[in-house]
Amino acid sequence: MKKPRALVTGGAGFLGSHLCDALLGEGYFVLAVDNLLTGRLANIEHLRNDSRFELQQFDINQPFDFGNVDYVFHFACPASPVDYTAHGIATLKVGSLGTFHALDAALKYGAKYFVSSTSECYGDPMEHPQKETYWGNVNPIGPRSVYDESKRFTEAVTMAYHRYHQLDTRIVRIFNTYGPRMQLNDGRVIPNFMKQALRGEDLTVYGDGSQTRSFCYVTDEIEGFLRLAKSAEHFPVNIGNPTEFTILECAQRVLAVTGSKSKIVREPLPPDDPKQRRPDITKARTLLGWEPKIDLETGLRFSLDYFRRAALV
Ligand code: UDP
Numbered sequence: 001m002k003k004p005r006a007l008v009t010g011g012a013g014f015l016g017s018h019l020c021d022a023l024l025g026e027g028y029f030v031l032a033v034d035n036l037l038t039g040r041l042a043n044i045e046h047l048r049n050d051s052r053f054e055l056q057q058f059d060i061n062q063p064f065d066f067g068n069v070d071y072v073f074h075f076a077c078p079a080s081p082v083d084y085t086a087h088g089i090a091t092l093k094v095g096s097l098g099t100f101h102a103l104d105a106a107l108k109y110g111a112k113y114f115v116s117s118t119s120e121c122y123g124d125p126m127e128h129p130q131k132e133t134y135w136g137n138v139n140p141i142g143p144r145s146v147y148d149e150s151k152r153f154t155e156a157v158t159m160a161y162h163r164y165h166q167l168d169t170r171i172v173r174i175f176n177t178y179g180p181r182m183q184l185n186d187g188r189v190i191p192n193f194m195k196q197a198l199r200g201e202d203l204t205v206y207g208d209g210s211q212t213r214s215f216c217y218v219t220d221e222i223e224g225f226l227r228l229a230k231s232a233e234h235f236p237v238n239i240g241n242p243t244e245f246t247i248l249e250c251a252q253r254v255l256a257v258t259g260s261k262s263k264i265v266r267e268p269l270p271p272d273d274p275k276q277r278r279p280d281i282t283k284a285r286t287l288l289g290w291e292p293k294i295d296l297e298t299g300l301r302f303s304l305d306y307f308r309r310a311a312l313v
Pocket of ligand 1: 080081082176187188189190192193204205206207211213247269270273274
């Protein structure tokens, strides 16, 4: 039987590249499309000589046709607060123009479609933990709006293609995920703390550190994507780890795992920083039989070699 072909936008990114690996493992030919704005060739270097893998360096804000595909995974988007703030317009464009182009590619070839959305759709949430039915509390004109509203639009247009064109779509809402291949300088809390701890620098906790996040190790997250991709669910599904930590606790875990003597210092809290975030994963549990297996300390240990190599060059 002919192998199916998957197109992964953002295939050189942190999650996109791990997804490419997983899809190759599932027997797909994989075409990664990436403009390398925040993605990196290093993330897919190990696939360079794999005949089942192909990279197109291309900006999907332009229309594209890379031939027949069976599944489109739309993962292109700057995703860390530092990156999407630096590339605000590009972030809005890839969520709108880029999303239309990715949807049109799926429509043209009768392919299935899977899009990465985000817990940022819930904004600074008034409901805790967050269920998929919660509509969110998003500042539409604040500094995070370039990402939040871009992703909310992505969800809207994806549901519209499902409703008006009967496209076979899936939407995953991704909560904070970490692991090897994260950019050391993307400003997210785990790469920042790992880098600081490994270099013996102070760990910068923003605000009083009482804000919470729930961290999912990358292999757990990807397993959730694969299960959702095989399901028939069209409405959004949260995939994330429901164990919640304050940012101060997160800093302490990083110090413990790295054995670092770094100090914890305080810096100002960025505007509109969500005070709490934890997924309700009842839907993923019941629908997909999925739940994360790797706790924060274990995941940080699994990531240590990668961060050490990245931090000490
Ligand atoms: N944060 C921090 N120190 C850092 C980087 C981030 O205290 O060096 C905090 C940030 O203010 C937020 C949380 O860690 O409350 C998670 O930030 P991140 O940028 O990883 O992602 P977010 O979940 O805000 O999108």
